[in-house]
Amino acid sequence: MKATAIASPNIALIKYWGKADDKLNIPLNNSISMTLNELKTTTTVEFSDKYSKDSLILNKKEATDLERVQRILNEVRRIAKIKESAKVVSENNFPTGAGLASSSSGFSALALAASKAAGLDLSKKELSILARMGSGSACRSVYGGFVEWIADKTSDGSYATQLAKPDYWDVRMLVAIIKEEEKEVSSTAGHALAKNNPFLETRLKIVDKYLKDVRNGIKEKDFTKVGKAAEFDCISMHATMMTSVPMLLYWTTGTVRIIHAINKWRNEGLETYFTIDAGPNVKVLCKPKDSKEVQKRLMEIKGVKNVIENKPGEDARIVESHLF
Numbered sequence: 001m002k003a004t005a006i007a008s009p010n011i012a013l014i015k016y017w018g019k020a021d022d023k024l025n026i027p028l029n030n031s032i033s034m035t036l037n038e039l040k041t042t043t044t045v046e047f048s049d050k051y052s053k054d055s056l057i058l059n060k061k062e063a064t065d066l067e068r069v070q071r072i073l074n075e076v077r078r079i080a081k082i083k084e085s086a087k088v089v090s091e092n093n094f095p096t097g098a099g100l101a102s103s104s105s106g107f108s109a110l111a112l113a114a115s116k117a118a119g120l121d122l123s124k125k126e127l128s129i130l131a132r133m134g135s136g137s138a139c140r141s142v143y144g145g146f147v148e149w150i151a152d153k154t155s156d157g158s159y160a161t162q163l164a165k166p167d168y169w170d171v172r173m174l175v176a177i178i179k180e181e182e183k184e185v186s187s188t189a190g191h192a193l194a195k196n197n198p199f200l201e202t203r204l205k206i207v208d209k210y211l212k213d214v215r216n217g218i219k220e221k222d223f224t225k226v227g228k229a230a231e232f233d234c235i236s237m238h239a240t241m242m243t244s245v246p247m248l249l250y251w252t253t254g255t256v257r258i259i260h261a262i263n264k265w266r267n268e269g270l271e272t273y274f275t276i277d278a279g280p281n282v283k284v285l286c287k288p289k290d291s292k293e294v295q296k297r298l299m300e301i302k303g304v305k306n307v308i309e310n311k312p313g314e315d316a317r318i319v320e321s322h323l324f
């Protein structure tokens with residue numbers, strides 16, 4: 001009753017911000033993402049009666065807060081009709097909790113490894129719903145390539161579908177790392193702050209147009225259409241964050257430096273767009289032919305520690321070698 005899965009984080013081009021249901025992670029709007037190929041979470045789960053309680057070792061450290069992990073383990077035990085406790089060991093090849101979407105790959109890998117370890121063979125839709133219970137964005141990491149998460153009002157209707165496979169369209173997402181430490185305000189706390197914000201209402205009124213642009217832009221491989229819509233949507237989400245009470249400001253000086261640089265490069269003819277999640281790090285969309293030049297320029301910006309180039313990544317998958 002042991003299985004290991006690998007999943008990659010996804011970065012939303014149209015963001016999920018604000019929940020219709022806090023416990024079930026049902027979003028207020030559809031979102032669209034790209035799965036990254038270079039960043040990965042590997043997770044091994046074993047259910048056994050030799051364990052007296054569930055445990056989690058994340059990046060070689062014993063974790064104390066198992067609440068979200070147990071939502072998935074409990075759901076798997078309920079479906080598989082088993083009672084055994086689980087040992088979970090999980091490792092990321094990138095910084096955890098720093099706005100690099102580690103929860104999306106983490107809970108997607110956990111859902112796949114735990115369900116396999118319990119002897120279940122869930123469909124992608126069922127896996128997506130299960131992963132969503134740990135972290136909303138995790139439902140999108142079940143798939144590679146480009147993915148849309150349907151909001152819906154019910155738990156059974158709120159899951160991700162694949163818009164395009166990884167090899168359909170080669171665009172690059174450069175992850176510019178400014179800060180590797182864990183963020184002070186988690187996205188869970190952030191989503192809750194969005195609730196009473198009048199700016200969220202405006203964002204939700206206009207988001208459909210941008211969803212359509214990104215959906216069509218991916219289909220037509222129209223880099224400008226996708227980039228413009230994604231950048232606008234990112235700003236619209238951060239405007240909502242900044243107008244929360246108390247204010248939620250994830251940007252640092254380094255973030256703003258990159259935003260200015262991208263604007264300048266674009267005005268000079270180097271077409272790039274930015275997107276930012278619940279943290280200061282910036283993800284930069286560019287065409288494959290410009291990737292080396294953009295990486296070089298990003299590394300020259302003060303405060304940028306590292307740049308990781310990503311292509312569209314693969315689906316979450318089972319692997320044979322275990323972490324313990």
Ligand code: PMV
Nearest residue numbers: 012015016136137187277278
């Ligand atoms: O899945 P969560 O609860 O970590 O929320 C993700 C929120 C954003 O990353 C900011 C946006 C998104 O759609 O991924």
